[in-house]
Amino acid sequence: MSERKTAILVLEDGTQFKGFSFGADRSVSGEVVFNTAMMGYPESLTDPSYSGQILVLTYPLVGNYGVPPTETDPETGLPRFFESDRIHIKALVVADYSFEHSHWNAVRSLGEWLSEHGVPAIYGVDTRQITKIIREKGVMLGKVAVEGCPAPEAFTDPNKENLVAAVSCTEPQSYGRGKYRIVLVDCGCKYNIIRCLLRRDTTVVRVPWDYDFSTLDYDGVMLSNGPGDPQMCAVTVENIKKAMAKGKPVFGICLGNQLLSIAAGATTYKLKYGHRGHNQPALMVGTDTAVITSQNHGFAVDTRSLNEEWEPLFVNLNDNTSEGIRHRSKPFFSVQFHPEATSGPVDSEFLFDRFMAQVAEYAK
């Protein structure tokens, strides 16, 4: 074990947790959230939805299998093992870090990777205690201060920034040469959404979050996941409204679900501490079908605010929050969870098939 440099996590309520640093020599501020997944850190850390957040992993043993290579898959043009081109979290907080990793596909340690990306990380703190504080008091701001690096003075609230604008692509970009043209509105899109679409005979046109895609010729619209408060994306909502008028299939995921809901006239609210993990059960409303889903969101749709043209599609079995909506007659639906998984269970990937079936239907 190397020389141990201390690091401190300070929560907005004043609680402090003293641990040791295993990431970049930097101090940061952000919103502290916890994720209950037991594996999948290379995927989670590169998920743009975590932008601005200090991520606490409740699973204590982290770094075990190192970090995979950054190689690109020639078929998709995307990195094989990551969900975006960089680490999006502000800082990582874990209980026990494995300085030594072991995996055939690892090329470096988690600590090295975080350092390269300038992301600080702490181990040796009681992550269960932190989780309970967040659970009781709700998500709060926090700072990570690494020994020798001056801590930021103020707590900064990332939700006040337009995080989507920060993580979205700036130019439209096209992937694949499939039969159906899908516009992917990139609000901070995970690459696996693109991969899932490309596996289904599509050409994906990824456009920036504020891009007016109504001018494009397409067979369907995919609204991606992304970070922060959905109310920041008024432009996107306007574009979605135009798309709905056009009537071609629309499928939203996570932030995409919230944006579609807002476009449909519903309201959103901030959850006390969000849903972040791999074990969230969602029941398909009106059926006995339940799926285990991967989730990462802090805001939710208030289903009561939906008008009669819309109906709930999925509901969370634990706390009855909305997990998705659909239009009663038109091919628009969205889910709060991540059917593209990565990381997490792939049980709901069939939703891409449903979407593509609608796309095929409307393309006729």
Add this chain to the structure above:
Amino acid sequence: MDKNIKKVILLGSGALKIGEAGEFDYSGSQALKALKEEGVYTVLINPNIATIQTSENIADRVYFLPVTPEYVEQVIEREKPDGILLAFGGQTALNCGVQLYKNGTLEKYGVQVLGTPVQAIIDTEDREKFVEKLDEIDVKTIKSEAVTSVSEAKRVAAQLGYPIIIRAAYTLGGLGSGFCDNEAELETLASKAFTYSPQILVEKSLKGWKEVEYEVVRDRYDNCITVCNMENFDPLGIHTGESIVVAPSQTLTNAEYHKLRQLAIKIIRHVGIVGECNVQYALDPNSEDYRVIEVNARLSRSSALASKATGYPLAFVAAKLGLGYGLHELKNSVTKSTTACFEPALDYIVCKIPRWDLGKFKGVSRELGSSMKSVGEVMAIGRNFEEAIQKGLRMIGQGMHGFVANKELAVEDIDGALSHPTDKRIFIIANALKGGYSVDRIHELTKIDKWFLYKLRNIIDIEHKLETFSQVEQVPDSLMLEAKQRGFSDFQIARMVLHPAPARMEECIKQVREYRKSRGITPYIKQIDTLAAEYPAQTNYLYVTYNATEHDIDFPQDGKSVIVLGSGAYRIGSSVEFDWCSVNAANTIRQNGYRSIMINYNPETVSTDYDTCDRLYFDELTLERVLDITDLEVPMGVVVSTGGQIPNNLAMRLQQEHVPILGTSAEDIDRAEDRHKFSSMCDELGIDQPRWRELTTMDDIYKFVDEVGFPVLIRPSYVLSGAAMNVVSNRGELEHFLTLATSVSKQHPVVVTEFIENAKEIEIDAVAKDGEVLIYAISEHVEFAGVHSGDATMVFPPQKMYVETMRRIKKISRQVAQGLHISGPFNMQVMAKNNEIKVIECNLRASRSFPFVSKVLKVNFIEIATQVMLGLPVEIPHKSAFELDYVGIKAPQFSFSRLQKTDPVLGVEMSSTGEVGCIGDDFHEAILKAMVSVGYAIPKKNVLLSTGDSRSKADMISAAQALQAKGYKLYATKGTADFLFHNGVSAEVLHWPDSDMKPNTLDYIKEKKIDLVINIPKNLSETELNNDYTIRRSAIDFNIPLITNARLAAAFIHAFCRLDKQDIKIKSWNEY
């Protein structure tokens, strides 16, 4: 749910055996609870009388009968149930259920199989069908070919290329399977496998691949969840029951984890399981390639472990799904608010370690392989791997203190010991790391994933750091904390820093404890809540860790809590019976308005079900850990007398630390435990004991033996090899044993006891209050003294005992109870010969036979004992064994077939792994039920007798006559045949195995021409004739019932000769 299901039969798993242990008591109890909650009338068939599930108020009706198609059909006929559950009683219940389905019984009586359909079971059990089934959905299995002859096996093996593995179909825990590196090995193993099954499978070995398991649940709406995955520390090649296992998996990426998870769901859907199943995978350590090893369409040892590892009650949920519920219609029983349709998120790691008892068996190979030999397991919980594994290595209770700081293990060939794993391999790894082996080198030799090895090296690194100090006060706080966080005990720290002599150890441990407490280095209590603290949970499922800065719970410290110390890992001599005692103590505590707190770490038990107590600490039963907990809980008292020897041994030291011990005082417990103190008390009271001495020189031993005469019982305090105790009959044997197997010196004294032959052995189980016996039960052994009481067949109430003997025993019990001021349970073993009574042993705790006598007498001894310990007024039931108009028999279950090469002979060391207890209207009926329950079949035609010395031969005459009269065909070895002939019984002579002459015993056994083998060893010494061993071992290997005790053999023979099938009454417990 299906409202037409009003009455359900649940099949239990019978006696505990290797591969099928207490986990099925837990599964069955959970299932019964789930059914009861739905108002379903439950009928349980299980002859294992020591289980919780066969206690009052669990099932509505209990039958202590064999779980065989013949008996189950009769119960079905009588009870007319609507449904049957097959998945909760291990392979025993599953096999029985498949037979009942195949022979049309279930259809005949219109009994619906609840949960997984039988066809799905058959599809997963038959390897060929299984592979076909998975081929249909493009899931990769280990390609194997089913063969029916050794030559075919050789042909297939040549095609696949060695190494290969062979497996016998339809067997328990890998019975009859193993690895073969070449044709010669194949030939031996294959011929043996064919004795278990007509079909064996030859497949390519994937030794060295990772082994990963998933526990999967599916409901009738096709909703699926995987409750837990587990990764074996030991890679493929070692049976999963023999492997150290962690949960969740540690070295799998998201892609690997979810690939295997998704496959598991695909499989469970395709096979059509409703309820729970387990999928085992081999995963290539160098790619994402995988193979499915097997699917178990039932609750298993792994599912019990998964339930305890996650807090998700798999058996309970599976039973509800069997009744027709959907997962989403059930609640998470930990949070009580969220749904059961979710996958637990752990925020800790658990580590399961098997417990072996190979030292108890003569001649067994210690090498681990593809068949299971362990007799129990432990589960340790920590917030890092080092903490969990060090806890676990202490929990297995074989004198180890963790990964390091153990007694030096002398290993000559470390490389060999690493690549040929035995039960000691983990400690060989410690030796290797200390000896400078690199992680890479150890990985090369063991194929254990480097991640685990790096973590183990961390422990060694801390050990080195600690060793640089020689005073506890010099150890910096940061290092002390780090050591505690990585699972070091105070003992380990004391040994590494202070290097004390054994006599000063306790004092030094205390010094470490006091010092670290003064520095504020103390552990914290965390909850297991299934959701990693995401939702508030009222969970009482707890563990202790140093990797924390806050307790999850409050400690009322109001003097209203009582701690019960559990019994630890199941092992030979301590198993489910102590779990029954612990659970009953906890129940009684609760019923009387106190809060019950359980400490135990055995995942196969009911006592570690968080429903059974107010608080469950799933943690160590070391002095250090118990004190950590009593410091926080400040209980009214601690119960040390219901969990067997582990808590009993803690009594004195707990008392020294001012922890209140409930019931009999620690000093008095010590007076019973300490041989010298107990003897002098007996002398004072005028109670006779077999003469004994503790001696340190050979001369003294000879002198003593001259005085008492042979045979004598030798109990060395230091054992080099083999069993610790032995009976020797002459000077030659004495010398042989004392020089070869042990050493005698001032440091290692030997206890020599006179051994009385042909004496009756009698047990007294009793409860006393302030030295007054409140209630007692006297049972007698069928076998003469000399067979360990755990291996003996026990009869209660006694059927062949002099009233005078009984009277004297009662008197002695009263004297001992008074002399030791007993308040609580106790057990005494005595010998009787011609009405002379000698006390062998007295334990001031509950014994193995407490559940048996409690259930036969229908008076709960533990409930009374607990009331006594709580200081409550006790109502003494006016019930006497004399009034019983039925007989209970407790019979041992052996697992010799799993322990290759072991001599299946009984002696002074216990070797049975479990037991059953059956009730009959008379002795014959009870013994017949009991013998059938532990796997004996009534012979059809041919019985082979070789009956040892003249005394045994004489014992057997009337039995042989009965066999002849009943029309059995008798075969015998020469001497026995002659003896029988002189007594009017004709038997055909079979020649000894080492003779070339035909007909030969060995051929007859191999060709299965014999239905029952009676082989009585000539004497109790080590120097057994090779021939006798061969007969006994072959009987086991070829699956022919074997009895090695003349008195038991005679009792069994008389019973089946006298009774016909219709004489066996199918009566439930409450009908007696």
